[in-house]
Amino acid sequence: MKLGFLVDLNLCMGCKGCEVACKVENEVPLGTWRLRVKYIDIGTFPDTSRSFTPLRCNHCESAPCERICPVSALHYLENGIVNVDSSRCIGCAGCMMACPYGAIYMDPETNTADKCTYCAHRIESGMMPACVVVCPVQANIFGDIDDDTSHISQYIMEHQGAVQVRKPEKHTIPKHFYVGGGNQTLNPLAQQRLEGYSLFNNITHLKHIGNPHESVIDRFTEPFRSEEKLDNRSFMDFDNNAHESHEEEGGH
Amino acid sequence: MENTIHATQAIVTLDVALPGIIWGWMITLNMWAKSVGTGVILVGAFLLYRHKKEEMPNLRWMMPLISFIFLNIFLLFTLADLHHPYRMVNIFLHPHWTSAITVGAWMASLFTGLITVMMLIGGFDAYPDFRKNCGIAKSVRGISPFYEKIFPFVVFLAIPVTLYTAIIMAESSARELWQAPAEVMQMMWAALLAGSAALIFISGSWSKESRRDLALVLAIATFFSFMMYMGEYFFSFKSAEAEATLAYVHSGGEYNVEFWFAMVLGFIVPFFLAVSTMKSDNKTLLRFAAILALVGLYMAKDVWLKIPQMLSLS
Numbered sequence: 316m317k318l319g320f321l322v323d324l325n326l327c328m329g330c331k332g333c334e335v336a337c338k339v340e341n342e343v344p345l346g347t348w349r350l351r352v353k354y355i356d357i358g359t360f361p362d363t364s365r366s367f368t369p370l371r372c373n374h375c376e377s378a379p380c381e382r383i384c385p386v387s388a389l390h391y392l393e394n395g396i397v398n399v400d401s402s403r404c405i406g407c408a409g410c411m412m413a414c415p416y417g418a419i420y421m422d423p424e425t426n427t428a429d430k431c432t433y434c435a436h437r438i439e440s441g442m443m444p445a446c447v448v449v450c451p452v453q454a455n456i457f458g459d460i461d462d463d464t465s466h467i468s469q470y471i472m473e474h475q476g477a478v479q480v481r482k483p484e485k486h487t488i489p490k491h492f493y494v495g496g497g498n499q500t501l502n503p504l505a506q507q508r509l510e511g512y513s514l515f516n517n518i519t520h521l522k523h524i525g526n527p528h529e530s531v532i533d534r535f536t537e538p539f540r541s542e543e544k545l546d547n548r549s550f551m552d553f554d555n556n557a558h559e560s561h562e563e564e565g566g567h
Numbered sequence: 568m569e570n571t572i573h574a575t576q577a578i579v580t581l582d583v584a585l586p587g588i589i590w591g592w593m594i595t596l597n598m599w600a601k602s603v604g605t606g607v608i609l610v611g612a613f614l615l616y617r618h619k620k621e622e623m624p625n626l627r628w629m630m631p632l633i634s635f636i637f638l639n640i641f642l643l644f645t646l647a648d649l650h651h652p653y654r655m656v657n658i659f660l661h662p663h664w665t666s667a668i669t670v671g672a673w674m675a676s677l678f679t680g681l682i683t684v685m686m687l688i689g690g691f692d693a694y695p696d697f698r699k700n701c702g703i704a705k706s707v708r709g710i711s712p713f714y715e716k717i718f719p720f721v722v723f724l725a726i727p728v729t730l731y732t733a734i735i736m737a738e739s740s741a742r743e744l745w746q747a748p749a750e751v752m753q754m755m756w757a758a759l760l761a762g763s764a765a766l767i768f769i770s771g772s773w774s775k776e777s778r779r780d781l782a783l784v785l786a787i788a789t790f791f792s793f794m795m796y797m798g799e800y801f802f803s804f805k806s807a808e809a810e811a812t813l814a815y816v817h818s819g820g821e822y823n824v825e826f827w828f829a830m831v832l833g834f835i836v837p838f839f840l841a842v843s844t845m846k847s848d849n850k851t852l853l854r855f856a857a858i859l860a861l862v863g864l865y866m867a868k869d870v871w872l873k874i875p876q877m878l879s880l881s
Contacts, residue, residue: 346584352658352733353881354581359573366582370881379740385668386657405657406650409668412739417880420586421758446769471825480880484806499577505880506577531647538653544590 317376317395319431319460319480322369323420323422323474325495326454330369333446333455339369340434340445341510346521347420349431354447355506357499366500369455372397372418372431373481373489387456395490396435401427407527410523415485421525427535430558433457460490468495468523501567574640588647588876595869597644599761601675602754602864603853606762608682610784612722614766614777622774627714628689629769635686637765638679645672667738671731678728681721682841688714729758742875743808744799752873759866760788764837764857765880770848779845782853786794788840793834796867800826803809814877824872 320375329352337343350371357364363535381389388404390531391397404427411428419493422429434444442448447455458467471478471492479496480489498505529537611630614623619633646652658672690709691697692714698704716740733754735747763784770778800816840856843849 344744348583349743351583353579355577356580357575357577361574362574379738382665383668383738385666385672386654386661387663392778403657404651405654407648407668408650408736409666409739411586411589412741415741415880416584417741421589421650423815468702482788487740499575504811506879508579508582510877520586522587522590524586525650534647534652536651537651 317461318374318376318438318491319395319458319467319492319493320371320433321456321492323454323456323470324366324368324500326451326452327352327367327369328454329365330450330451332451333369336445336449337515340437341432343429344422344424347422347429349418349420349429355500366497368440368493368496368500370416370490371446372433373416373487374431374433375489376488376490377486379415379485379487380410380419383409383413385409392435394438396431396433396438397430398435399427399429401425401429404428405523408460415482415487416441416489423523423526426525426529426537428482432469456502512523569774577604578714586880588873590876591643592869593648595865595872596671597641597648598757598863598868598872599865600637600640601732602643602757603765603861604634604727605678605729605762606727606758606763607633607637607765608722609729609758610762610766614780615779615848617675622777623695623770624772625769626773628686628693628764630766631682631689632650633694633769634682635679638682642675642679642871656804667731668732670736674724674728674731678721678724680719681724685714685721687716716819720773726755727759730754738856741880742878743806744803744812744871744875747799747803747805747809749795749799753792755800756788756792757864757868759784759873760792760860762858763788764853764864767853767857771789772855775848778848778850778853782841782856785847785853786838786857789834789838789841792864793816793838793868796826796834796871797828805848807876809876812878815877816870818829822874825866829863829866829870832859833867834860837863 331352334350334352341349343349350369352370353370355366355368357366374395374397376395378389378391381391381397385407386403386405388400389397389410390400401422406426406428408419408421411421419428419430432524434442434446437444444457445479447457451488456467456470457558458465460468460471462468474494477494479493479501481493481501493501550563607630611626615624615627618625648653649655653673658669662669662673664670687707688711692702692711730751733750736750739745763781767781767785770781800813803813816826824878836862837856840852840859844853845857
């Protein structure tokens with residue numbers, strides 16, 4: 316069994332239901348994401364179109380994050396999912412350096428690397444990933460790509476020639492496919508990011524990686540401290556102007 | 568690029584906040600300190616091969632001492648940069664051997680252990696009256712010939728310990744600028760540069776010839792480091808992401824300024840100073856060249872570490 320994912324971008328209407336379902340299902344802290352839907356406007360006014368691209372971990376067959384992880388916190392499951400063991404993660408951020416898709420984040424609550432696991436815990440119980448269940452237009456298709464009769468395999472066969480993966484030149488062999496994508500939607504280098512030019516909020520950079528309230532010294536004293544309740548909202552610590560101001564605290 | 572014409576231009580209009588720089592100054596300091604820690608051993612071995620021990624009376628104990636100090640700086644910042652420093656032990660309990668971080672941690676730990684032994688032997692031998700009756704001192708002095716026996720192995724081990732960071736960078740698939748064979752040579756030149764620069768500070772009582780060799784190593788290392796960076800900076804056509812990264816720096820800004828400061832103050836000026844002191848044997852000038860080279864190396868490493876992290880990955 317090899318689990319794979321396919322998103323038909325022709326169907327996606329950018330409702331962000333999958334994004335919200337993922338947040339809720341996996342209790343993803345504010346300021347971080349496992350799945351996000353990016354809006355991209357293509358063309359020049361008035362001849363423009365808006366495209367929506369859901370982005371998540373690609374569960375690569377040759378995953379650079381798994382290769383670089385020094386303690387096997389990132390590991391393959393038998394069904395092909397690249398899973399994370401947060402209790403083993405040392406927080407070196409090597410996986411964040413290795414993932415060409417920027418799909419891994421440092422959880423500000425646990426200070427460990429985390430990412431989409433295709434809802435491995437749900438699959439274990441015979442359920443579909445939360446984002447698949449919630450999609451109102453069935454743009455998310457999930458299943459066994461080793462099984463020729465599965466819905467995803469059939470879908471891929473029906474759309475031969477139009478199925479793409481992100482950054483194939485990286486030779487990571489992603490198991491996350493797109494139908495109806497193009498260079499502008501799948502290649503971040505083909506997109507312009509104009510600061511402040513956005514629909515609902517400024518396009519910002521995270522001010523901190525991991526817990527913004529924890530200094531380097533705190534990392535060493537953490538096991539000896541009593542557990543404090545973190546205010547989840549405090550993770551919404553963005554920086555609109557300086558791209559790297561978190562460096563003042565040593566980069567993390 | 569398709570987005571260069573109006574009909575196909577694509578603008579991101581809604582997205583989440585992206586991470587900025589993930590590996591910051593602590594990793595720069597980590598790499599810089601490791602260059603000094605391994606470089607002094609490599610350059611020290613070269614000097615011991617070329618000259619008699621008597622020409623460099625303090626080298627036998629100062630070389631491992633400098634290496635020990637800088638390796639501990641390197642290890643301290645490696646730990647401090649982890650979000651869970653105490654879980655570093657997992658690298659030894661649950662090693663994952665495809666990771667250059669794991670292999671590097673094991674090698675660097677072994678290297679530091681051997682350097683500690685050499686430092687103790689060298690130190691107690693250099694000061695025979697110090698703690699004369701202490702049991703530990705006695706036993707360390709008793710294994711004095713062990714220093715010469717392990718030294719060739721330590722020199723050999725210094726090479727992979729220097730280079731493994733380049734393999735970590737090669738494994739960082741998201742930062743294509745680092746994924747270059749040139750990175751291996753950059754690490755080696757950085758070690759020779761940092762090693763020679765560090766040894767210059769203790770070479771005051773050495774023979775003229777050995778100091779000239781130090782200046783020669785510094786000159787060669789600064790020259791080739793500069794050439795490597797120039798090659799990478801101007802001719803990195805290996806991938807779209809590396810090109811985009813460099814285009815960002817070429818367009819100006821703080822990283823452009825830091826890069827050229829590093830090139831001029833860290834490599835070009837020390838090169839000419841080192842060449843000039845080879846004839847004049849001006850110790851002050853040579854020390855000045857060493858300081859500039861060490862500062863410049865830090866800045867060059869800092870820019871090279873941070874700039875690919877500015878690129879949006881998704």
